[in-house]
Amino acid sequence: MTEKPRAAGPGSTGAAPGGSASPGEAGAESRVVIRNNRKIIDTAGSDGAAADAGSDVPAEGLVEEAEVVVDEIQVETAAGDDGIPAGPPVVDAPAEPVDAAAATSLGAELEALRTELDERTRDLQRVSAEYANYRKRVDRDRGLVTEQATGAVLAALLPILDDLDRAREHGDLVGPFGSVAEQLTAALGKFGLTPFGEKGDPFDPTRHEAVAHQTSADVTEPTCVQVMRRGYQIGERLLRPALVAVADPE
Structure with missing residues (x-):
């Protein structure tokens, strides 16, 4: 039986075809x-x-x-293209089925929350409107109360103003007394007190109180020909009407 040739080790050299190799050539030759x-x-x-x-x-x-x-x-x-050994294939987990009852419950709850939100919004709007109206009413009432209190004080001073008017007509408002009368009239005017009622004014039954009537060819409409007592008002509020004599056209 013929023995097979053994594999040469790292230091051994193989024989080349057709001749033997020298030790130097065998060391330089690579496997x-x-x-x-x-x-x-x-x-x-x-x-x-x-x-x-x-x-x-x-x-x-x-x-x-x-x-x-x-x-x-x-x-x-x-291994894959990137050199990393390929692992076992990845299988996607099946999607969990959606519970129809839970979805219906969530929809009903959401609808209830929306309804409650709408109700709270309407309540807030209603309360805001009521508060705005309350503020307006309070401001109006406060102004009315202030005007009434001021009118009550000024109404108590009207007889003094009537005496000053009579003294002025007779020429008695001279000197220091006349200066005091002017200062008092100016001070009352700062509170909104306005006198009205002059001779020759058209007769207004809402502001004038007629105590005498006569006819005259010099007028074309009812006219105040004489003022016995002047009237006063505070802003648009009538404090006291004027006493006048009225002349009607013939």
């Missing part, structure tokens, strides 16, 4: 690795083919190298 799996298996499985080729290449060493190369190729094929 050749054949990466064709089919050819290596054919060479390792057929002793006659290896003998006919006349090659001294160790078959067992080539088979071991070929197995290593095949393992590396399989590892590279199993």
Whole structure:
């Protein structure tokens, strides 16, 4: 039985075809690795083919190298393009079914919240409008009360003003007394007291109180021909009507 040649180690050299190699050439020559799996298996499985080729290449060493190369190729094929070994396939978890009863309950709850929000909004608007009306009413009442209090005080001073008017008509408002009368009239005017009722004014039954009537060819409408007592008002409020004599046209 013919013995197969053994694989050469790292320090041994293989015989080249057609002659023997020197030790220096054998050290400089690098080992050749054949990466064709089919050819290596054919060479390792057929002793006659290896003998006919006349090659001294160790078959067992080539088979071991070929197995290593095949393992590396399989590892590279199993790895992805990025070099990371591919893991088991990822299967998406099935979506959980939506509970129809829960969805209906949430919709009803949402609708109830919206209804309650609308009611609270209307309540807030109603309260805001009531508060605005209350403020206006309070301001109006406050002004009315102030005007009434001022009118009550001024009404108590009207007889004094009537005496001053009579003294003025007789020419008695002279000197210091006349100066005091003017200052008093100016001070009362600051509170809104306005006198009215002059001779020749058209007769107004809402502001004048007629105590005498006569006819005259000099007038074309009812006219105040004599003022017995002047009237007073505070703003638009009538404090006292004027006493007048009225002349009607003939």
